[in-house]
Amino acid sequence: MSTKTIDQINEKIKKGKAVVLTAEEVSKMSENHTPSEILKKVDVVTTATFGAMCSSGAFINFGHADPAIRMEKLKLNDVNVFSGVAAVDAYIGATEESETNPKYGGAHIIEALIKGEDVHLEAHAKGTDCYPRKEIVTTINKNNVNEMFLFNPRNAYQNYPAATNTTNKMIYTYMGNLLPKMGNITYSTSGELSPLLNDPEFRTIGIGTRIFLCGAQGFVSWNGTQFNTSVKKNKNGIPVHNATTLAVIGDMKQMDPEFIKAAYFEKYGVSIYIGIGIPIPVLDEEIARCVSIKNKDINTTVMDYGKNGHPAICETDYEKLQSGTITINGKSIRTAPLSSLYKARIIANKLKNQIIDETFQITQPVQNLPKNTNLTGLEIRGENK
């Protein structure tokens, strides 16, 4: 059985001879090509997603004022920002909300900084011998801070359940507004274009993989939080609901506001839309088979967000979800996405062109992502009201 190496693929890219396709294009191609033919013809497949990813945030370093301050209570545009990391480092959590405007939060600050807008900073401290200043009020922007980089603990979920609501009243969730009595179903992955559905066993994606992150080049920095490899898989090896995730990192100064958007979900709160693209080098037939996956071969679970614990209702697949209606118990129900396939496609194509133009190099992971992981819940220990 023939194989290719990443070095060989990068060599082909340099010679202008590499064939790069998006995951949707290769899925189409697989209708009349075998995995071994795809391995011969295609070198890299680009995958992408553009969806709400609450578990995101940014590290930022403001530089020192004179006299210096060890920031202890810190607000940016009236949003609390975590400053418990040294004197002038901070972490802006995307879902942290302003106390005065709950529709505005950390996500909006991240977006404003990327856009180059001025952000109001106010910090207080007790004052120390080495950091005597007790308060500071100023403005910051992308050009006058030292570093600002996204460091998102859990992004790019490998699959996600679709959501519906069996109760008699409308509910407002991070899966959108769910009409009563199963009036609609929402879902949130880009299906056959989605990164971790194209490399379900992490043959090529690992720690150190270079990725497209909100318009910049970023990296997979770790397995994402709630990384779960023990989810039931369908016959194609695809987990049937949310499973693994990625922690990612990238330079915010290089990011493009087109590919990152602050969002507010009614009666839920602030979130952030993140655009991620990941190239998958086609190294062997097995990888060729994985990147050929089609929407109809990717299942997910429809869950009832109207009930505690979100019990499963049934399984469906992305071909049906993307068709606009699915049928459950004889009832035809409208479906709608929450992640933007339109934007995901732009990212997949951009990444494809960057690879062809040699501005984006394919990497070998430094270390593989973990295997055999599980999720633990949070037990209620001790007295609780």
Next chain:
Amino acid sequence: MKKRFILTFPAGRTNNPITYDLIKKYNIKINIIKANIGAEEEGSLLLEMIAEESDLNNAQEYLKENNINCQSVEKRVQFIENECMHCGACTAVCFAGALTLGKDDWKLSFDATKCIVCELCVKACPLGLFEIHFSE
């Protein structure tokens, strides 16, 4: 042409049989989509009107003379199209089918001729791009 309008009637009764006049005098085919009476006894009607453009214009003049506000649905439900990220969250609640994603390009389109002014999209858009405008 076919267009949807919201007619707002001030509190108290008007002396003219408005819908009758619209049909008889202005030659407008009318389809009543929704009727409402507000807390202050002001009323509103969501109508689909099918007519020649000149008849429609004359009818709007007539409504104005009778102190009835007539606003097109496009003016009532506005969305900031150039900031749309085409996620589709608004299509989840638009059961009238006015907001849909293109089958091939997955871009959002708004068809005001189907809108029932339920205003559900306002809360559904994570970017807050929908606005309800009451003035002309």
